[in-house]
Amino acid sequence: MLKTIFKYDNKIGLFLVVFLVALFAGCQTEDAKDQLLLEDGSIKPRVITTVSPITSIVDAIGGERITLKGIVPEGVNSHTFDPAPSTAIAFSNADIIFLNGLYLEEPALDMALKNKREESKIVLLGNRTLDKSKWVYDFSFPEEQGVPNPHLWTDPMLALEYALIVSAELSALDPSGETYYQSNYKTFEARILNLDSEIKIAVLSIPKSNRKLLTYHDSFPYFAKRYGLTVIAAVQPSDFTEPSAREVAQLIDQVRLEKVPAIFGSNVFPSPVMSQIAHETQISFIDNLRDDDLPGSHGDIGHSYLGLMVENVRTIVVALGGDAEGLQYVDTSPIFQGESQVIYP
Numbered sequence: 001m002l003k004t005i006f007k008y009d010n011k012i013g014l015f016l017v018v019f020l021v022a023l024f025a026g027c028q029t030e031d032a033k034d035q036l037l038l039e040d041g042s043i044k045p046r047v048i049t050t051v052s053p054i055t056s057i058v059d060a061i062g063g064e065r066i067t068l069k070g071i072v073p074e075g076v077n078s079h080t081f082d083p084a085p086s087t088a089i090a091f092s093n094a095d096i097i098f099l100n101g102l103y104l105e106e107p108a109l110d111m112a113l114k115n116k117r118e119e120s121k122i123v124l125l126g127n128r129t130l131d132k133s134k135w136v137y138d139f140s141f142p143e144e145q146g147v148p149n150p151h152l153w154t155d156p157m158l159a160l161e162y163a164l165i166v167s168a169e170l171s172a173l174d175p176s177g178e179t180y181y182q183s184n185y186k187t188f189e190a191r192i193l194n195l196d197s198e199i200k201i202a203v204l205s206i207p208k209s210n211r212k213l214l215t216y217h218d219s220f221p222y223f224a225k226r227y228g229l230t231v232i233a234a235v236q237p238s239d240f241t242e243p244s245a246r247e248v249a250q251l252i253d254q255v256r257l258e259k260v261p262a263i264f265g266s267n268v269f270p271s272p273v274m275s276q277i278a279h280e281t282q283i284s285f286i287d288n289l290r291d292d293d294l295p296g297s298h299g300d301i302g303h304s305y306l307g308l309m310v311e312n313v314r315t316i317v318v319a320l321g322g323d324a325e326g327l328q329y330v331d332t333s334p335i336f337q338g339e340s341q342v343i344y345p
């Protein structure tokens with residue numbers, strides 16, 4: 001249409017273009033402004049996170065008072081994730097950056113250190129939560145490599161520690177929001193305590209001899225420790241390749257010896273090795289555990305840290321012969337009223 005107007009009269013066409021651009025730019029600016037500013041007109045804390053379980057926890061506490069962007073896309077290997085060069089801009093604009101730490105996001109940490117403003121803070125939640133003496137080294141994270149298992153969030157009580165640190169850090173950054181952050185933390189805490197007790201009940205319903213986990217991705221040691229399960233093996237090697245034929249044969253022997261009813265694959269790390277082990281041992285292969293990733297997509301019910309835990313535990317408990325009925329009563333709905341401004345890449 002504009003092309004036709006230009007043909008008809010260049011001046012009218014130009015005026016229309018300028019007018020329309022100004023109109024739309026104006027609308028976008030007003031909307032964007034509302035989302036970026038607090039009630040007193042100050043800029044909302046600009047927060048960057050990495051993996052989606054952490055993004056969800058920070059979202060639960062920060063709620064409407066922060067703008068939040070996760071940088072690790074869902075469905076990618078967070079352990080080898082290398083942020084795009086454009087992510088440097090996000091780091092340079094951030095007021096605070098929450099990472100898991102424990103060597104999970106080294107390229108992102110490096111980029112954050114190089115690009116953040118001097119006054120902006122980097123918080124390594126895992127390092128702050130767990131004393132070095134309690135770090136777990138295991139199958140995919142052997143001690144000789146010096147990198148501990150970083151998946152603290154699979155233990156809800158450690159995730160609650162993350163939330164407490166987030167609440168304190170956001171309050172320090174934005175003191176007028178302290179009551180708001182603390183209130184969200186209290187709601188989150190109540191949900192976590194309920195989740196924790198329902199997980200305990202569900203795991204206790206698994207026959208004792210079945211309380212064993214063999215997973216592909218090695219993300220459940222902190223979970224297993226809290227709830228009395230034994231991780232008998234994790235299949236994924238420490239360099240994130242596939243295990244050798246000899247290692248697969250050993251795993252098959254181990255599954256036969258331990259008599260586990262099921263083994264668990266990961267949604268993010270599909271592997272044909274798991275089907276092979278299950279086929280040769282004639283046991284169930286459950287291929288949809290979520291490890292470093294939330295179930296569904298942004299906006300779906302259960303696309304949250306709480307949803308992640310409920311779905312994983314239900315999957316594990318049912319496959320190992322237990323009763324996961326109580327987990328349906330865990331509230332996975334949003335922690336705060338209003339609209340979240342989180343961006344999941």
Ligand SMILES: [Zn+2]
Nearest residue numbers: 217219291292
């Ligand atoms: Zn992981």
